[in-house]
Amino acid sequence: MFRRRFRMRQLLFLRIEGAVTAHDSYFIQKTDAVGVRGLSSLQKITAALRMLAYGADEDSVDEYIRISESITIDSLKRFVKAIIEVFGPEYLRRPNTEDTSRLLAFAEQHGFPAEGRGPEVNFSINGHEYKMGxxxxxxxxxxxxxxxxxxxxxxxxxxxxxxxxxxxxxxxxxxxxxxxxxxxxxxxxxxxxxxxx
Incomplete structure (x- = not known):
């Protein structure tokens, strides 16, 4: 259920939530002067992810998570900035020679076409022969x-x-x-x- 709703495993979501919260104190749940607790990091990050994953607008996120439009937009901006700063050097970089070699080896082991070569494909539709997949x-x-x-x-x-x-x-x-x-x-x-x- 979680994976279908968030399009990722729960452990990955919690890893992202922990890293983003540690990086930006905006996502930490705070208590105001009257003792009322504010929004949790899970609410703010869920709002940002729903907008990114589903293309949802602020109104639909507001109805789903009970979070205002302005906080939703702030959460999205700060979430994206935190993701780039925290995960950018490792995951948002161009692949190097080692990455490319590893990916090509994996593809070859699992039967994917390598170096632009694929299996020969021939089929016929309405008497017309086709020679490409x-x-x-x-x-x-x-x-x-x-x-x-x-x-x-x-x-x-x-x-x-x-x-x-x-x-x-x-x-x-x-x-x-x-x-x-x-x-x-x-x-x-x-x-x-x-x-x-």
Whole structure:
């Protein structure tokens, strides 16, 4: 649950919270002159992370965490500054030769293409032979032949089904599609992940 909500493990979150709090006293929970406790470091850091991770605006963070807009914005600015100052030298630098070698060795051990080489891919759609691989992608990628996108404005029922299938396929992380489309562009015989065709 925590990982889904914060998009990181709880131990990583607590490590970041501890480092940021130690670096900037703004994040330490304080008590005012009347004895009322202020916002905790967890509230301020959660507000900043929600804005960064989800693109949430101050109003939605205010409703979720019960924190004012001005404190949310201050927390975000100070959080980003603290992250750069604390973690910048180790994590926000350009990779060196050692980093690159380690990453390439890891990729090769796990079967990822190295040095721009990938497995040979051949497939046929509507009788047309293709000799390069492709990725099913959504609208954020450029219009390059390697990215196959869903149909933005479906014209027929088949197009709507294809949009649904490609969206579900992307959400599940993708699995191999078997068969090929017919000469008329129909999807008869094409076996998609949920076996509709």
């Amino acid at each position: 492709y990725y099913l992608a959504d609208g954020i990628y450029p219009s390059w032949p390697i990215f196959v996108k869903n149909i933005s404005v479906p014209q027929e029922n088949v197009d709507e089904v294809w949009n649904t299938e490609i969206t579900l396929w992307n959400k599940r992380g993708g699995r191999e599609i078997q068969g090929e489309a017919g000469d008329d562009g129909s999807l008869d015989g094409l076996l998609l992940p949920n076996g509709l065709f």
